Amino acid sequence: xxxxxxxxxxxxxxxxxxxxxxxxxxxxxxxxxxxxxxxxxxxxxxxxxxxxxxxxxxxxxxxxxx
Numbered sequence: 001x002x003x004x005x006x007x008x009x010x011x012x013x014x015x016x017x018x019x020x021x022x023x024x025x026x027x028x029x030x031x032x033x034x035x036x037x038x039x040x041x042x043x044x045x046x047x048x049x050x051x052x053x054x055x056x057x058x059x060x061x062x063x064x065x066x
Contacts, residue, residue: 010034 004017006024010031017024026032038044 005014006017007013008015008027008031009025011027013027013031015021015025015027023029023032026035035044
């Protein structure tokens with residue numbers, strides 16, 4: 001399989017997606033730590049879906065029965 005090239009999420013530098021790159025998808029430890037700091041400071045987050053946050057296991061199982 002040919003190597004996949006992706007952009008570093010922090011600096012947009014081209015990065016080969018290979019096992020030898022222990023920082024993938026980042027180009028370096030520095031970019032990886034910058035990204036981690038962004039998450040820790042709350043500058044990045046995964047948006048919540050209040051509708052799905054309130055579902056219980058019974059609600060989910062009930063949807064599968066129909």
